[in-house]
Amino acid sequence: MNFASDNAYGAHPAVMQALVDCNDGAVMGYGADPVTARATAALREVFEAPEAIVRFVATGTAANALVCAQLSPGYGRIYCHRDAHIETSECGAPEFFSGGGKLITLPGEAGKLRPDVLKEAIRIGAGEGLNGGRNAMVSLTNATEWGTVYSAGEVAALCEVSHAAGLPVHMDGARFANAMASLDAAPADVTWRAGVDALCFGGTKNGAMAAEAVLFFDPDRAEGFDYRRKQSGHVFSKQRFLAAQMLALSESGLWLDLARRANRGAVRLAEGVQRAGGRLLAPVESNAVFAEIPLAAHQRAMAADAKYHLWPDASAERLDPVPVRLVTSWNTPQADIDGLTAILCGEA
Helix, strand or coil: CECCCHHHCCCCHHHHHHHHHCCCCCCCCCCCCHHHHHHHHHHHHHCCCCCCEEEEECCHHHHHHHHHHHHCCCCEEEEEECCCHHHHCCCCHHHHHHCCCEEEEECCHHHCCCHHHHHHHHHHHHCCHHHHCEEEEEEEECCCCCCCCCCHHHHHHHHHHHHHCCCCEEEEECCHHHHHHHCCCCHHHHCHHHCCCEEEEECHHHCCCCCEEEEECCHHHHCCHHHHHHHCCCCCCCCHHHHHHHHHHHCCCHHHHHHHHHHHHHHHHHHHHHHCCCEECCCCCCCEEEEEECHHHHHHHHHCCCECEECCCHHHHHCCCEEEEEECCCCCCHHHHHHHHHHHCCCC
16 A cells, blocks of 8 residues: 555556557657657647647656756745745755755745745845845746645736746646646646746656656747756657657546546545544645544554655654655555555554
8 A cells, every 4th residue: 555655656558558659660869759749739739838848858856947947047036835846855956957046935834825925025035135146936836745736816826926026937737737637727727827937747646657848838938948958968869758658648638537536536535534533734635635643543554564654754753643645646546545544444
């Protein structure tokens, strides 16, 4: 029973088949192949953005870090939530690739930035002058690191604050599919129509083997990005194998079907956690459950070799109740969800 991450499960059969299908014959390398062209067109159609610049990389860290480097100079101030993935889990990659860009982390309930907090932080940053660096960009995460989801209106409100200060907006969409699966909106409404300038669209957590897409909705924002991607080692010679994965997910709508499946699993798991006496720490809006569970229930789960993370770190094991993060994937067996529920409830 593995609820540690949606990274724990493999690639969808359609993705694997797409890799096999594109493996035959010879095509031009470095993205000058028909599979990359089709994948690019498919993503432009998904986002209703025919002019968008679309590029593929293999990891979410590369996608986020390279976009931050593209939008921020080395002396720039990058505003994000204090629990944002670019702050907590990317080993300083945004700072490294931007040549020193400084992450300015802000508070916000359940992983979300608030427009008033962001506006005040930008105001203060604008007055820092030479010593503090220059305001450069804002980064949002959707779905957030707490599993919550920004609506189109919430994104628009934050983008309005950002753009009023002349700052572009990046969206870390490692779980963008899960966010969209819970919203009654078009992808365009939650991205460029709301003011997002660049999106990192995740595939790896949602059925791909290793593939992420970077979309610049304003082509001017992508000026020089190809050189930056090449310099970082993320222009693949056999680019078709990255593109094929995103093509399999995006061309038929599979990306959204898989995210819906993962989200349904999280809802079912949350119900089980609550039945076991647990308390939710954040609304379950995507494929993650954040909760406090009784210490005895946690100990039963560990004895049964269930896998999940304590939240925010391993020291939480000394607490009662124990705060945990459980994540479902497109391929999490329903039997595992029900099995963990039974263990937590003391019924197994």
